[in-house]
Structure formats: structure tokens, C-alpha cells
Amino acid sequence: MxxxxxxxxxxxxxxxxxxxxxxxxxxxxxxxxxxxxxxxxxxxxxxxxxxxxxxxxxxxxxxxxxxxxxxxxxxxNEESNLPTSKKDRIQFLCFEILKQKTYFTRQQLQDALYISKSTLENDMGQVSEIFRHFNVTIEVLPGKGSFLNLSEQEKRRLAFDLIYYFWGGNWKITQEQQRYLHSIQGIPQFVNDFIDLTKIS
CATH class of the missing domain: 1.10.10.10 (Winged helix-like DNA-binding domain superfamily/Winged helix DNA-binding domain)
Known part of the structure; x- marks a missing residue:
């Protein structure tokens, strides 16, 4: 494979x-x-x-x-979910960081994507900017690693914000009888693994 x-x-x-x-x-x-x-x-x-x-x-x-x-x-050949483009990597990193329950290191992120240290540093610059857009800072504790000082509820709220930020252009509203149904197309598997997208409405 x-x-x-x-x-x-x-x-x-x-x-x-x-x-x-x-x-x-x-x-x-x-x-x-x-x-x-x-x-x-x-x-x-x-x-x-x-x-x-x-x-x-x-x-x-x-x-x-x-x-x-x-x-x-x-x-x-069987498909893999590893992102290849810079845009896909940025999206992946945002959700990979949200998934972390405790401290994480740059090396862990690098290994998850099979990318060089310089590529990761460059990507993380953009990830940090995106998080700052939502008033969230990736904090660093020397000797332990990085972390998000957010509750699980705050992480889920940020996840929904990021979904709209990245894929909001794919948001469709359809009418079925007296109901309006909301859906967003093109969401990668790594997002579906993290959050229940049926709650988007």
C-alpha cells in the first residue's frame, strides 16, 4: 500500500x-x-x-x-488519509492539536504527517494565526510540550468554528417539506473522527 x-x-x-x-x-x-x-x-x-x-x-x-x-x-490502490497539500496539512494540524488530551510535541506532529521540521515550523506559523483569529493561543511549557488551555466544550466550539472557517463555502441548505436541512460537503475523515457532524445545523 x-x-x-x-x-x-x-x-x-x-x-x-x-x-x-x-x-x-x-x-x-x-x-x-x-x-x-x-x-x-x-x-x-x-x-x-x-x-x-x-x-x-x-x-x-x-x-x-x-x-x-x-x-x-x-x-x-487503497486510499490513505494522509494530507499532501499545504492547505490540507494546515487543516489536519488544527484538528490534530484539538484532539490532544494533554501536552503534545512538534516531533509528534511531524511524525504524524511524515514532514520535515522546517515544513512543520512553516505550517505551524499559519496554524497559530488561525487559532489567534479565534482568540486561542497554543501555549508552551518548556520540557513538557505545547497545549491548548481549553475545556472540552471550548474545544468542540472551536472545532465547529474551524469547520465553518475551512469549509463554510460548501455549506448547503435544502428544504424538505416543512424542514430546512443543513449540510457541509467535502469534510475530511480526520474531522469526522473528531466530531459528530450531524450536529451541524
């Missing part, structure tokens, strides 16, 4: 032809070490297919094989 991140790398290779580990890392905000690890997993995934991941000096990294065949294997 390969992750969504590795699928994104495969699609990038299909769109760009021969490229470098550095360019893939830059495009996806990943360290070169992380990209190399993903390329290794992609190579293993393709071993039983007629498609090959090729790495040639002075040429670059590319996929050798029919692109339609590659996409067929890609689409047939």
Missing part, C-alpha cells in the same frame, strides 16, 4: 517527466530524505507491475511505462 503523499509524487512524475528529488521536495514541501524514502516505497510498490521508477544520473527521476497503466494501478 502506498500513501496519498506517494500517489502525489507519482502524479508529479507523470506531469513533469524527468525531475530531481530536490524539485519534488520543493513542490511538496518535503525534505529530500523524506522524498527519497517515498521513492523507495514507490519503487517497491511498482515491482510487480510493468512500470519502473528510473533514477538516472544527469537525467533525473522518472517513470518508465504506459501512463494509463500507471494511473490504473494508482487508482486501484
Amino acid at each position: 502506498i500513501s496519498e503523499r506517494e500517489k502525489a509524487i507519482i502524479r508529479y512524475l507523470l506531469e513533469n517527466g524527468p525531475t530531481t528529488v530536490a524539485k519534488i521536495g520543493l513542490h511538496m514541501s518535503l525534505s529530500q530524505k523524506t522524498v527519497s524514502q517515498s521513492l523507495k516505497r514507490i519503487d517497491e510498490f511498482l515491482q510487480e507491475t510493468a512500470i519502473r521508477l528510473v533514477r538516472k544520473p544527469r537525467v533525473g527521476v522518472f517513470l518508465d511505462g504506459d501512463s494509463a497503466e500507471i494511473l490504473k494501478y494508482l487508482d486501484g
Whole structure:
């Protein structure tokens, strides 16, 4: 099984032809070490297919094989919920932090997303800004880690605020007989795992 991140790398290779580990890392905000690890997993995934991941000096990294065949294997592979784009990572981090019952570390967040320290620091800058928008501060206790000084009720209220903040444009109201039904489309699984979305109304 390969992750969504590795699928994104495969699609990038299909769109760009021969490229470098550095360019893939830059495009996806990943360290070169992380990209190399993903390329290794992609190579293993393709071993039983007629498609090959090729790495040639002075040429670059590319996929050798029919692109339609590659996409067929890609689409047939089991999905993973790991966010790949910066926007998806920011959303994931906001809810991952809300889920924490006690102190958490940057390393834990980094490991959850398989991203570099610099990428996480950059993403956390935006996460902190979003939380500040709702008058919430991520507090730090030296030697222990970071935490949100919020009650469970306050966390749930913030979760609903974040849902509207990120996906409010997908909010639809439909009329069914004498009732109005509210729904928001496109909510990722990590949100559904955290909060009962049937309470949005």
C-alpha cells in the first residue's frame, strides 16, 4: 500500500517527466530524505507491475511505462488519509492539536504527517494565526510540550468554528417539506473522527 503523499509524487512524475528529488521536495514541501524514502516505497510498490521508477544520473527521476497503466494501478490502490497539500496539512494540524488530551510535541506532529521540521515550523506559523483569529493561543511549557488551555466544550466550539472557517463555502441548505436541512460537503475523515457532524445545523 502506498500513501496519498506517494500517489502525489507519482502524479508529479507523470506531469513533469524527468525531475530531481530536490524539485519534488520543493513542490511538496518535503525534505529530500523524506522524498527519497517515498521513492523507495514507490519503487517497491511498482515491482510487480510493468512500470519502473528510473533514477538516472544527469537525467533525473522518472517513470518508465504506459501512463494509463500507471494511473490504473494508482487508482486501484487503497486510499490513505494522509494530507499532501499545504492547505490540507494546515487543516489536519488544527484538528490534530484539538484532539490532544494533554501536552503534545512538534516531533509528534511531524511524525504524524511524515514532514520535515522546517515544513512543520512553516505550517505551524499559519496554524497559530488561525487559532489567534479565534482568540486561542497554543501555549508552551518548556520540557513538557505545547497545549491548548481549553475545556472540552471550548474545544468542540472551536472545532465547529474551524469547520465553518475551512469549509463554510460548501455549506448547503435544502428544504424538505416543512424542514430546512443543513449540510457541509467535502469534510475530511480526520474531522469526522473528531466530531459528530450531524450536529451541524
